[in-house]
Amino acid sequence: MTHLVALTLALFLDALFGDPRWLPHPVRGMGALIAYFDRRWNQGSDRRAKGVAAVAAVLAIVYGLSALIVHIGYALSVYIGAAVEAVLIFTAIATKSLAEAAEDVRRPLEAGDLPAARRALSMIVGRDTERLDEAGITRACVETVAENTSDGVTAPLFYAAIGGAPLALLYRAVNTCDSMIGYKNEKYREFGWAAARLDDVLNYIPARLTALVMVFAYGGRRLRRSLAVLFRDARRHPSPNSGWLEAAMAGLLGVQLGGTNTYGGIVSERPTLGDPDVSLRSVHIRRAVSIMAGTVFTFTLLLWIGGMIIALAGAWGESTRAL
Numbered sequence: 001m002t003h004l005v006a007l008t009l010a011l012f013l014d015a016l017f018g019d020p021r022w023l024p025h026p027v028r029g030m031g032a033l034i035a036y037f038d039r040r041w042n043q044g045s046d047r048r049a050k051g052v053a054a055v056a057a058v059l060a061i062v063y064g065l066s067a068l069i070v071h072i073g074y075a076l077s078v079y080i081g082a083a084v085e086a087v088l089i090f091t092a093i094a095t096k097s098l099a100e101a102a103e104d105v106r107r108p109l110e111a112g113d114l115p116a117a118r119r120a121l122s123m124i125v126g127r128d129t130e131r132l133d134e135a136g137i138t139r140a141c142v143e144t145v146a147e148n149t150s151d152g153v154t155a156p157l158f159y160a161a162i163g164g165a166p167l168a169l170l171y172r173a174v175n176t177c178d179s180m181i182g183y184k185n186e187k188y189r190e191f192g193w194a195a196a197r198l199d200d201v202l203n204y205i206p207a208r209l210t211a212l213v214m215v216f217a218y219g220g221r222r223l224r225r226s227l228a229v230l231f232r233d234a235r236r237h238p239s240p241n242s243g244w245l246e247a248a249m250a251g252l253l254g255v256q257l258g259g260t261n262t263y264g265g266i267v268s269e270r271p272t273l274g275d276p277d278v279s280l281r282s283v284h285i286r287r288a289v290s291i292m293a294g295t296v297f298t299f300t301l302l303l304w305i306g307g308m309i310i311a312l313a314g315a316w317g318e319s320t321r322a323l
Contacts, residue, residue, distance in 0.1 A: 002078065004307045006085035007160040007168075010093060011300060013086060018096035026062075026091050026169060030176045033058050038181055038191070047190035055177050055194045062173040067166040088165035092172040094152040095296055098145060099289045105141045106285040109134060128262040135280040142280070143257050145288040146249035147242045149214070151175060153292075154299045155206035161303045174198050200240050207241035210299060211248040217298045218252050218291050226251035229274050236271035243273065250274025252291060253284050 074081030229251030237243025
């Protein structure tokens with residue numbers, strides 16, 4: 001139960017402070033560590049084995065340090081331990097910063113300032129943004145909000161509920177490894193193989209749970225339609241997990257996501273997700289952010305309900321054994 005208290009406190013901290021630049025952020029340390037192994041080991045032969053070793057080393061360091069810090073906190077008192085866990089989990093989630101980044105795109109877009117909207121969008125997506133129109137900017141932003149509802153919030157909360165701050169930070173370390181070296185290009189195809197595969201494995205359950213929570217929490221009169229879109233289109237996405245979030249969001253908004261993207265001037269064709277009931281407009285960014293916030297709240301509530309059921313079952317088991 002202390003994990004649930006800690007993750008709830010972490011959500012409050014995130015709502016208050018977001019991603020403060022003055023805080024020595026663990027993810028920046030993870031990035032520096034990954035970059036070090038990338039420079040040293042991503043060369044010569046046996047790059048896949050070296051990549052496996054690099055990921056294992058990063059995870060061992062991150063989990064070991066965070067577990068030690070949490071252990072010291074709880075050794076002092078349960079309150080200090082819970083507070084330490086809350087701060088560490090807070091650094092692993094990004095609800096407020098994701099919402100703010102999306103709003104930075106939406107505001108100039110609604111004002112008709114496409115160049116400013118494209119610049120803001122380029123800070124949160126990897127695709128080329130220079131020639132995107134309103135629909136293209138909106139699609140990219142909505143897809144990012146959908147995917148990161150799980151990657152940036154509910155997945156770390158899921159692992160925090162299971163194993164506290166150390167497991168939440170381990171998940172964040174895997175996610176960071178994937179974002180830095182998990183590419184399928186010549187440089188990282190072998191070295192980043194372990195990072196990409198492990199990220200897929202760890203996101204498998206949280207992505208699907210989050211998509212279902214999203215649809216059931218916000219489906220309303222579109223519930224059947226949204227579920228149909230989710231189960232029809234989720235597997236069409238190149239990612240085994242991102243498609244669930246994007247298909248859920250597409251069904252709820254009644255829009256079509258996916259399609260043509262450009263990366264470094266190279267065109268990438270992806271299957272479409274959802275049906276184009278309405279054209280993509282800037283208002284869909286606001287709605288996507290609202291859906292994300294409600295999904296996080298509902299997901300956290302379900303974690304609490306699950307935790308209470310497990311705790312009551314454990315207490316019942318202890319009482320029956322005592323009898």
